[in-house]
Every structure is written in structure tokens, then in C-alpha cells.
Amino acid sequence: MLDIGLSLLAIHFTEPLSYFAYIKNKKLDLKENEDLPPVSVIIPSYNEKDKIREKIMNVLESYPREKVELVIVDSSDDGTFEEIRNIQDEISSGMSYLQIPRMKIIKTERRGKIFAIKEGVKASSNNIVLMTDVDAKWDDPLQNAIKYLHGEVGAVSCIKHANSSAENSYRDFYNVLRMGESAIHSSPIFHGEMTAFRKDVLSCDEIPIVGADDSTIATITALKGYRAVCVNMRAYELAPSGMDYVRWKARRGSHLIIHFTRYLPKVLKSENKKFKKVFAEEAYLHLINPWILVVGFAIVTLSDPILSLLMLSLLGLLYVPKKTRNVIKAWFPNQIFLIIAQMYALFKGE
Ligand code: GDD
Ligand code: MN
Numbered sequence: 001m002l003d004i005g006l007s008l009l010a011i012h013f014t015e016p017l018s019y020f021a022y023i024k025n026k027k028l029d030l031k032e033n034e035d036l037p038p039v040s041v042i043i044p045s046y047n048e049k050d051k052i053r054e055k056i057m058n059v060l061e062s063y064p065r066e067k068v069e070l071v072i073v074d075s076s077d078d079g080t081f082e083e084i085r086n087i088q089d090e091i092s093s094g095m096s097y098l099q100i101p102r103m104k105i106i107k108t109e110r111r112g113k114i115f116a117i118k119e120g121v122k123a124s125s126n127n128i129v130l131m132t133d134v135d136a137k138w139d140d141p142l143q144n145a146i147k148y149l150h151g152e153v154g155a156v157s158c159i160k161h162a163n164s165s166a167e168n169s170y171r172d173f174y175n176v177l178r179m180g181e182s183a184i185h186s187s188p189i190f191h192g193e194m195t196a197f198r199k200d201v202l203s204c205d206e207i208p209i210v211g212a213d214d215s216t217i218a219t220i221t222a223l224k225g226y227r228a229v230c231v232n233m234r235a236y237e238l239a240p241s242g243m244d245y246v247r248w249k250a251r252r253g254s255h256l257i258i259h260f261t262r263y264l265p266k267v268l269k270s271e272n273k274k275f276k277k278v279f280a281e282e283a284y285l286h287l288i289n290p291w292i293l294v295v296g297f298a299i300v301t302l303s304d305p306i307l308s309l310l311m312l313s314l315l316g317l318l319y320v321p322k323k324t325r326n327v328i329k330a331w332f333p334n335q336i337f338l339i340i341a342q343m344y345a346l347f348k349g350e
Helices: 002-023 052-062 080-093 113-123 165-184 213-223 243-269 273-287 289-303 305-318 322-348
Strands: 039-045 068-074 102-107 128-131 136-138 153-160 195-198 227-237
Touching: 002 165, 002 273, 002 289, 039 052, 039 113, 052 068, 052 080, 052 136, 068 080, 068 113, 080 102, 102 113, 113 128, 113 213, 153 165, 153 213, 165 227, 165 273, 165 322, 195 213, 213 227, 213 243, 213 273, 243 273, 243 322, 273 289, 289 305, 289 322, 305 322
Parallel strands: 039 068, 039 128, 068 102, 153 227
Antiparallel strands: 128 195, 136 227, 153 195
16 A cells, blocks of 8 residues: 555656656747837736826836737726826826827726636737736836747747745745746736737637636637747736635636646547647646645555655754745645636536
């Protein structure tokens, strides 16, 4: 019995590590577009009065203003709408005519983010549209990503970083995966901080109203034979704290779980071998690998409690140096979160 437990633990760790080792040297080799195309930036907002100003300024600082069309789709009832109007007045009075970004403000009922995005896409005038959350901040110019959105590339997204060094150490791990998968073909996971796509590749009607809308856009794009890539444009999200953080993480994790279960059959049937490989691996890492850890450890504990204590002590020792501590802090809670997210998905749905 102990053998089985130990083998499961070995699988739990070697599978992601070998995937990481395999992927980390893959270099994104994409052609840059010589022209900088106009972009419609869609910002959905629901009660974001305190954050909306900084958000708009951040977007306008990130790309040549004359090439930006801002489309704000608002469903707020806390004065955000009035604040947006004020910002619009300030922007248009403070700049020369050419620099004024075009700005559309749409008022819709509150029917969730992706409903709002679809309204924004319909109202947008450019072929390239992007969505970005109000609580997301861009740290690199948008050009870093948009320059690749042409030819075989149908969609692009950013990579994520965080304010804390602990979270960053595991973010780096995921960023390497996202960009490595993008180098192979496409990343099955995209980020709401910045997800851009081409309307000539993906029409508004094809975007389903589901959670994990960003990753869904990536997957649909890849299934159409175009590439959906995460590139070196860093963005971060202001995360909630305390119990809100746990709920927020579980809800989003559950969206990703549903995403993988929903698209796995379709992807496995597709002809796209490269994307199939990365998607199947990610589905495994999200759906199965966390259970292998739990079951493996339970078996070891039942058959050899001393050994399981020794393992926990080793983990305790590894917790002392900062480097290994960050890895532990990032890996183990995440495995538990994924299991919680699966339960959440099972009982609460979307
Ligand atoms: N107009 C409108 N109407 N906007 C909305 C609504 C609505 O009913 N609900 C949310 N929004 C806006 C928010 O104001 C914010 O700008 C954006 O949609 C995202 O909402 P968050 O509350 O910040 O979403 P999240 O942090 O849980 O999830 C984000 O990240 C996920 C993972 O990357 C979203 O981008 C998800 O779509 C994404 O899957
Ligand atoms: Mn958010």
C-alpha cells in the first residue's frame, strides 16, 4: 500500500516539474506588425467609482491616444457613471483635438461582465478589440502585446504579476508556462487584465456568456486554427483581502475548472495536435493532479504514519529558506484551492 502512496506523490510532483522543464526553453517566435493598429478598449464597470479614473489614465498612458477608442460599458448605481462623464469632459477639454481619444459610454443593465463586453464589442469601431477589468493595472505598454496580433495570431493576453514577492515567485512559474505554451501554439488560459482579439477571427456571437470568458476566448481562437498567445506585457490585479480573497479565488478557480471540463472533449477531437497537448496537460494539472497529492498523502499516512510525519517535518525545514518557502506557499494552498474550486463548481455551477 505504501508503494502506491509514494508513487502517487512522485507523480504529483514529477508531472508538473517535467512539463515545466520541457516548456521553459520554448521561446516565443512571433512576427511583429510594423503598423500600430487602432484598438477599441472595452472596460466593463460595475460600481467602480474609486478606481475608474486611475484605470482610464493607465489605459491612455499605455498606447498612442489617437489610436485608442475607449468603450466603457457601465452598469453601476454608485455614481461611477457620473464620474466617467466628468473624466470624459476633463480629457476632451485638456487636449488638442488630435490627441482626444474617442470615448463611448454605454449604459446597460447589470447582467455580468461578459454580457457588458459583448455590448461593447458591438459598439466598437475597430477590428482589434480588447477587454480589461477596472481593477487591473498595466505595467508595460500595450504595444508589447498588440504588435503580435496579426497573421496567424488571433488573440493575445498579458502575463500577470503581483505586489508581493511571495505571489510573484509562483506567478513567474505560471508566466513561464503561459509563454511556453504560447510558443508551442496557444495558451489555454488568458487573463482578464488584458485580453485582445480580432473581430475578423472571432465574432461577438461566438463568445458564450460563461465564467472564465478570457480563457474561453483563447480556447475558441485556438480551436479555429489561430494562435492565442500570452506575451511579455505585465499586468496586475488588485486582489481582495481576508475571507473575500478565499471566496474570490474559489469562484474563479471553479470557472477555470468548468472551462477545462467543458472544452476538453472538443479539444481532444480537434486536429490541432500542439494545442491538444497543452490543453490536456493543463486540464490534468487542474482537475486530477491535486487529488493525486491528497490521495497519495492519505495512503502514506495510513500505512506509515512516521514517514508521513517525517515528510511534514521536511516540508517544515524547507519552509525556512525564503526561496523554498515561497514555492511551498504557492504550491500547496493552490492544490487545496483547486479541490475547493472543483467542489464549488460541482455544487454552485457558474
Ligand atoms: N458593466 C458591467 N456589468 N460590468 C461588470 C459587471 C456587470 O454586471 N460585473 C462585473 N463587471 C466589471 C467589473 O467592474 C470589472 O471591471 C470587471 O467586470 C471584472 O469584474 P471583477 O469582479 O473584477 O471580476 P473577477 O476579478 O472576479 O474576475 C476577473 O478575472 C477572471 C480571471 O482572469 C474577470 O476578468 C473574469 O472574467 C476572469 O475570468
Ligand atoms: Mn477582478
